[in-house]
Structure formats: C-alpha cells, structure tokens
Amino acid sequence: MSTRAELKTRAKAQIKGNIGILFLCGLIFAVICSTCIGCILAPALILGFMMIFLALTQGQKPQVGDLFKGVNLFGRSLWLCIIVGIFTFLWSLLLVVPGIIKSLSYSMSYFVLAENPQMTAREALNESKKIMSGHKMELFVLYLSFILWMLLGAVTLGIAYIYIAPYMYATITNFYQEIKRPIQIAPEEIPA
Secondary structure, eight states: OOOHHHHHHHHHHHHTTTHHHHHHHHHHHHHHHTSHHHHHHHHHHHHHHHHHHHHHTTTOOOOGGGGGGGGGGHHHHHHHHHHHHHHHHHHHHHOHHHHHHHHHHHTTHHHHHHHOTTSOHHHHHHHHHHHHTTTHHHHHHHHHTTHHHHHHHHHTTTTTHHHHHHHHHHHHHHHHHHHOOOOOOOGGGSOO
16 A cells, blocks of 8 residues: 555646646536536536546546536436435434544445446445445545645635645545455346
8 A cells, every 4th residue: 555645646646737627627516516406416526526536547638528427327426425424424423433434434435436337326335335444544644634735725715726626636536546446246247
C-alpha cells in the first residue's frame, strides 16, 4: 500500500493539465444540483464523477459528457444513496462514532458501482464494506490530511477549491484503486 504522500503525489500528477475540465464538470454538477430536479439526479451525477476520477487515475482524459454516464444507472445510484443515508443515520443514532465508522465503510460504494454496473446497489454497498475492512482508519487519516487544504479553501472564499476538490478526489480514487479486490463474476453472468 502506498503512503499518503505517494497517493497525493500521484494525484497531483494526474490532475495536472485537467483542472479546467474538472472544474467545469464540478460547476455543471453544482448548477444542476441547485435545481429541484437536481436533488433527484445528484446520485447519478456523483456516480458520473466517480467514473471520471476512475478514468483519470487510469491515465484517461476526462470529458464533460462523462459526468452524465451515471445517468444510465439512475435507479441503482438513487437506491445506493438512499440505503447509505438510511444505514449511516441508523448507526449515528447509537452515537456519532459508529456513524462515522459506518460512513467510512460505505464510502467506496459509488466507486464499486461505477466499476461494476452489473451490481445492485446493495451488492456495491456490501463490497465497499468488504474492501474497507481494515482500511477505515487509513481513509480517516487521509481525510484529516486535507484539513489545512479545506481551511485554505474557506479562507479564499472557495476559489482554492478549484484545485483542492480534484486533488482530494483523485487522491481518494487512488486509495480505492489500491484497496479494491477483484470482483468475482458468477459463471452465468459471464457473456458468451
């Protein structure tokens, strides 16, 4: 497993030359999500974002149209959003800490669904729990390592987020790429 510094260095190299298109995708996402229909479309657009960052970490150039690839999985992405929200809320009723732990367990669900569109939302959630087993503290510390960056974003009235958001998402995507396990496809699902 790479260190946090290695994950971040890799992310910086991956977003270099792509900040403009990533900012445009983020801006389109924000504008759509600020509308009434955007609240319903948000999970599909989040899935599209995960697809963009997965492709970016594999050396592909992002395109604005990639943001809408998640719309093909609208029902599954919406259901995934609902069940993650419900389960996180229920765990949070116990105390804040169990809610945080479970949200970390569920945090890779969109990546899993983006890479495995044949999965159901529940299967993606369960796979996220499996791959995050033993890695929750690493991800938590990785998130904490961005606190100063977030403060910089707040101090600059959000302008610095043009760089910070892609940098953070690329780093987390690299983290996912390292911890994911190969998905086993049942023989009846293998195309002939």
